[in-house]
Amino acid sequence: MWKHFGCLLIITSFYGVVLCHGEEESVLRQPNDKALLRFSADSTFKITLFADLHYGEAAWLDWGPEQDANSSRVISAVLDNETPDFVIYLGDVITANNLPIPNASMYWDQAISPTRSREIPWATLFGNHDDAPFEWPPEWFSACGIPQVSCPPANFSISGEECSFKGTPRVELMKMEMKKNRLSYSMSGPKELWPSVSNYILRVSSSKDLTSPVVFLYFLDSGGGSFPEVISKAQVDWFHHQSKAINPDESVPEVIFWHIPSKAYVKIAPTSLSGIRMPCIGSINDEPVAPQEAEWGIMDILLKRSSVKAVFVGHNHGLDWCCPYNNLWLCFARHSGYGGYGTWPRGARIIEMTEHPFVLKSWIRMEDGSVHSEFTLSS
Numbered sequence: 001m002w003k004h005f006g007c008l009l010i011i012t013s014f015y016g017v018v019l020c021h022g023e024e025e026s027v028l029r030q031p032n033d034k035a036l037l038r039f040s041a042d043s044t045f046k047i048t049l050f051a052d053l054h055y056g057e058a059a060w061l062d063w064g065p066e067q068d069a070n071s072s073r074v075i076s077a078v079l080d081n082e083t084p085d086f087v088i089y090l091g092d093v094i095t096a097n098n099l100p101i102p103n104a105s106m107y108w109d110q111a112i113s114p115t116r117s118r119e120i121p122w123a124t125l126f127g128n129h130d131d132a133p134f135e136w137p138p139e140w141f142s143a144c145g146i147p148q149v150s151c152p153p154a155n156f157s158i159s160g161e162e163c164s165f166k167g168t169p170r171v172e173l174m175k176m177e178m179k180k181n182r183l184s185y186s187m188s189g190p191k192e193l194w195p196s197v198s199n200y201i202l203r204v205s206s207s208k209d210l211t212s213p214v215v216f217l218y219f220l221d222s223g224g225g226s227f228p229e230v231i232s233k234a235q236v237d238w239f240h241h242q243s244k245a246i247n248p249d250e251s252v253p254e255v256i257f258w259h260i261p262s263k264a265y266v267k268i269a270p271t272s273l274s275g276i277r278m279p280c281i282g283s284i285n286d287e288p289v290a291p292q293e294a295e296w297g298i299m300d301i302l303l304k305r306s307s308v309k310a311v312f313v314g315h316n317h318g319l320d321w322c323c324p325y326n327n328l329w330l331c332f333a334r335h336s337g338y339g340g341y342g343t344w345p346r347g348a349r350i351i352e353m354t355e356h357p358f359v360l361k362s363w364i365r366m367e368d369g370s371v372h373s374e375f376t377l378s379s
């Protein structure tokens with residue numbers, strides 16, 4: 001069965017083709033030829049979610065780089081407090097619409113750097129700002145003319161004509177990340193789902209038995225930027241097909257990650273007047289949910305799978321709650337970056353899972369080290 005599984009995962013990634021030889025070893029490896037993710041010896045697996053970091057804003061002004069340094073400080077503080085097994089960058093890693101450089105991979109790399117330097121493996125997915133086209137600030141065309149910006153920044157050997165300020169496509173950002181980083185578990189999903197790119201599945205295995213999956217992590221690209229904010233029908237069909245193939249009896253728990261909340265979040269959101277009350281858990285509820293533009297049924301499919309425990313999204317910087325939605329939890333992460341709108345204190349949502357029995361817990365770790373909103377989602 002797990003041989004079969006090894007081949008099925010190939011469909012999720014065009015990088016994995018060579019693995020489908022039916023050899024025992026190939027079965028035990030991630031499609032991207034990484035060591036298999038597994039629960040640690042104490043039977044836990046802890047994930048830190050960094051949402052909406054927005055690196056690269058106003059790079060030509062003093063406060064832009066200062067903001068990014070602040071975001072790196074948040075990431076470092078959270079990682080040193082939590083020492084997670086895995087990190088997920090939950091979209092809007094950069095603000096491409098603010099980047100007056102031809103190649104945004106440099107900022108993408110800055111965001112990843114504190115995780116990489118601690119040798120923690122990670123995965124990324126795309127938000128609506130990551131490949132947005134550059135938006136020329138109107139004031140650049142003032143009476144004084146277009147101001148001098150540092151283009152290109154250091155380390156790029158670029159001739160003048162390559163300095164055209166345009167967004168870097170998702171595929172290119174992902175390619176650069178995967179090429180350079182041994183610890184990256186990110187993947188460009190199947191080509192037939194493009195322009196949405198960050199569609200892939202990771203398996204986390206038991207600490208005791210590598211062939212035994214304890215949880216599947218599904219990553220979906222909820223669009224935005226260079227195309228509409230949607231999870232397409234093609235992605236829904238892909239999820240349906242993949243989940244049925246790798247987890248046909250729904251015996252393995254499944255956790256889902258994407259960037260922009262679905263409309264179901266609107267339905268269950270605490271009203272602004274009532275604040276966040278049980279059964280919802282969280283600390284800020286300061287703006288309306290900004291959902292995807294259109295939906296083609298992903299929520300119906302998730303609701304039908306008893307194995308799906310929770311969905312985690314970012315996007316709304318002023319929301320950090322989790323609320324139940326039938327048999328699963330819909331959760332916001334926590335705005336982690338100094339970039340992007342809002343001055344709510346920065347933090348990160350933590351997910352901790354335990355095997356035998358499977359328990360899923362979550363809490364929010366703030367930049368200042370404090371912890372709040374801890375609860376058990378599934379046990």
Ligand SMILES: *[C@@H]1O[C@H](CO)[C@@H](O)[C@H](O)[C@H]1NC(C)=O
Pocket residue numbers: 063064066067070338
């Ligand atoms: C960076 O963080 C410091 C300390 O929290 C804060 O005072 C400052 O305003 C921040 N700067 C920016 C540009 O966000």
Ligand SMILES: *[C@@H]1O[C@H](CO)[C@@H](O)[C@H](O)[C@H]1NC(C)=O
Pocket residue numbers: 103105106172176
């Ligand atoms: C983007 O920058 C990276 C270095 O960070 C470089 O390796 C890559 O070739 C660049 N891509 C393009 C399209 O310029």
Ligand SMILES: *[C@@H]1O[C@H](CO)[C@@H](O)[C@H](O)[C@H]1NC(C)=O
Pocket residue numbers: 106153154155
């Ligand atoms: C430029 O490259 C040097 C050496 O590789 C590195 O230390 C530095 O951080 C880089 N600067 C930028 C802006 O990427």
